Amino acid sequence: MSGGYDLNLFASPPDCKFLCSVCHGVLKRPTRLSCSHIFCKKCILKWLARQNTCPCCRKEVQRKNMVYVNKLRRTIGHLEVKCKNAEAGCLVTCPLAHSKRHQDSCPFELVACPNEGCYARVFRSALAEHQQRCQQGGQQHCPLGCGATLGMAELAHYNCYLKLRNAWSEQQKRSQTMLQGLLQRVRKVHRASRLLRRQLAQLSHLLGDDAACPEGSAGAQSQGALEIEG
Template identity: 30%
Template sequence: MAGNSNNLNLAQESCISDPDQLQAPEARFECPICLAWLRDPMQTSCGHRFCRKCIQSWLEREKACPVDNKPLDKDNDIFPDNFTRREISQQRLKCPNIIRGCSEDLSPLDVEAHLLTCKYGVPKLPDNEKLRCSFVAFGCDSKFEDEPEQQRHLEQETQKHLMLLSQAYSKLILNNSASTSSAAIAEQANFWDPPSKNDSNAMQISSNSNESVHNLLRSLYEKIVVLEQKNREQDIIMANMSEQIASLNLTVSKLSLRYCNGCYLWSITDFKNKINQMRVNHQIMHYSPGFYTSTYGYKLCIRFNLSPKDPTYVAILIHMMKSEHDNSLEWPFTGRISVTIVHPLDSFQNMRETMMTRPELEAFKRPVQDLNPRGFGYTEFVLIEDLFAQGFIDNNNLVIKVNAQPV
């Protein structure tokens, strides 16, 4: 049982896997504070760029750079960055309403103002007016608050609209038949009458009927084309929204790693497959994303692999990582680290061990590369069969919680 410290080996171990995937690049014209395009860019004496309002608001609360924590004076250490301002103004973006016909090329900072006056934007209906169904002429009296609701109606009520079209066509045929029958009866009644100057009336009625059918078919074809165009527009909008949501999720994920205050919950997915792969190749190791003890604190990650001494055990170790704030931190890292394997149903069954760092070990010295190759932790934390037998594997996932607190 891993909860008994007699079965745990606290050790320092070297890693083999490549940790390059643990870092991601930053955008060139992105403000590190608001994560948007730089507006009225300012450069600090330490070489970083921010929006004017962002850095001024920041320095009213903090007296240091948000990126490297170097002391800054808002009156003497920030300067307008005209070069970056010109570069951003030369960037061109298409109006988001391009799918509706707008071909404007805009500076990234002008897009928001342009959308307020863009004639290709979706018009806002008055409060007392609602959108009508495209098949209102055929008897559908549905009304909608906005275009998405109208589009859902068109997609869900296809059968109803086809029925309305069929009924309208049947009525048209009946009317045409009635007109033809009336014309035939009148022709028979007047067969023995002298020829009239208006002999062409019957042919005129038939011609008008054919023209009505032709006009109806043309109208239906035009409506189908419009609906296909709107469906295509919706597909493009949904694709763009999916990209934006993915980008926002990535940003939120990065922020959660920085502001977790040293308490990180790592969910290891596809656990059974990972165990089988490590049994075949003992050199395989898995690393968590890097997380911080505080906003400008130490950066660490969790390592998970089979024990090199006994492959029936799971090893869990902690690695120090290189960060942009290492110059302002005290080395070696000194503190308390607790490691917990979380039970998905009963917290009383959680397996938890706490260790104090050892400053004399290489594992806690300042990293000279992205990941310190020396790890510190438990080489025999728990038997693999105990994880399965005691219900720690939920939906093929294992959750490990680490709480690292400097002292």
């Protein structure tokens, strides 16, 4: 990526003395080496990261001897530049040093709609009109009658049928989970009742045997008494 200013940005071709011999753009933050050659700060730092010599004369570079040429920077700042929105229709030219100030107020600058959820980008000059037409600031009811209150951005992709179907699926899953839990409880109760019936049957059988024994003993004693009397 170039470290200097794009030549197409300028209202007229800049003098060659303002050009960086590394990126061939107009010098940005001009930096002079001890050999007197001047480059963009970004360009020379990238160059020195690979080799420690001047790109022009190949003399060894001592970084501590690098200096910023502020006078040249101010001179370049007075060069006339076109607005970066020239292709969109802006005809303003201004000194490079003031281009940021113009950009912040340029009517052809694309700006985002401030309404939450609206992702439109419009010219700054048309923003007020867009905000009047933009319905995202207000709310509308779903036209399909589900009762949801939505903004325009949501309304464009809202599908209440899909939401209802997803809600129904979730409810079905919850119902299945509850049903499985109830079935497990019913099985436990059924097993417990069968065990209880078996225990009651055994208890009843035991109680029946105990009741029959005394009657048998009394009968045997009566029979023995009759035999003695006879």
